[in-house]
Amino acid sequence: RKEVEQDPGPFNVPEGATVAFNCTYSNSASQSFFWYRQDCRKEPKLLMSVYSSGNEDGRFTAQLNRASQYISLLIRDSKLSDSATYLCVVSGGGADGLTFGKGTHLIIQP
Amino acid sequence: NAGVMQNPRHLVRRRGQEARLRCSPMKGHSHVYWYRQLPEEGLKFMVYLQKENIIDESGMPKERFSAEFPKEGPSILRIQQVVRGDSAAYFCASSPLTRGPGNTIYFGEGSWLTVV
Numbered sequence: 001r002k003e004v005e006q007d008p009g010p011f012n013v014p015e016g017a018t019v020a021f022n023c024t025y026s027n028s029a030s031q032s033f034f035w036y037r038q039d040c041r042k043e044p045k046l047l048m049s050v051y052s053s054g055n056e057d058g059r060f061t062a063q064l065n066r067a068s069q070y071i072s073l074l075i076r077d078s079k080l081s082d083s084a085t086y087l088c089v090v091s092g093g094g095a096d097g098l099t100f101g102k103g104t105h106l107i108i109q110p
Numbered sequence: 111n112a113g114v115m116q117n118p119r120h121l122v123r124r125r126g127q128e129a130r131l132r133c134s135p136m137k138g139h140s141h142v143y144w145y146r147q148l149p150e151e152g153l154k155f156m157v158y159l160q161k162e163n164i165i166d167e168s169g170m171p172k173e174r175f176s177a178e179f180p181k182e183g184p185s186i187l188r189i190q191q192v193v194r195g196d197s198a199a200y201f202c203a204s205s206p207l208t209r210g211p212g213n214t215i216y217f218g219e220g221s222w223l224t225v226v
């Protein structure tokens with residue numbers, strides 16, 4: 001089983017629609033969770049952290065389910081500029097930094 | 111811009127040559143991480159360094175790859191005798207003094223290595 005697993009997509013979504021991604025992780029000892037966004041040939045940039053209680057930032061909502069070991073990201077009222085690859089990232093104990101999923105590719109269509 | 115600085119941004123090497131990638135962390139950050147992203151793949155952790163120390167190199171290939179973070183100057187990822195399979199984007203990231211749950215890391219813009 002892969003450490004962090006995501007549906008690679010692509011997700012083709014009309015502008016204004018709501019889209020949701022899920023991500024599963026295998027290490028039950030993981031402590032921190034993040035969604036990063038990566039544009040084509042650019043570096044990953046932190047979109048938001050994910051907390052057990054769930055958190056919202058504008059049109060973006062992230063949720064964590066520790067029991068089922070999955071993380072979700074919901075994007076409402078999608079914009080053309082939301083087109084990117086969304087990386088699920090999990091941090092565990094130890095000095096090994098972060099474990100990245102391969103990403104979910106989102107294409108917002110006009 | 112006081113962000114993570116990487117250079118060169120693009121590097122072309124012939125098979126068998128050496129590639130050196132440099133990374134200067136954000137001001138005030140003393141932890142550096144190197145990641146590799148192969149085409150159509152996710153980022154893979156390579157190595158984690160602090161000044162003059164390699165903390166974790168579990169993601170580094172056993173041969174041809176080395177990394178350092180000297181007391182003065184940038185961190186360097188060195189790839190000797192490059193092969194076509196080394197063609198990838200290499201991202202450096204840095205984090206503050208204390209790395210712990212919830213502390214995020216910040217990425218540089220990456221160095222794209224092409225081996226011809």
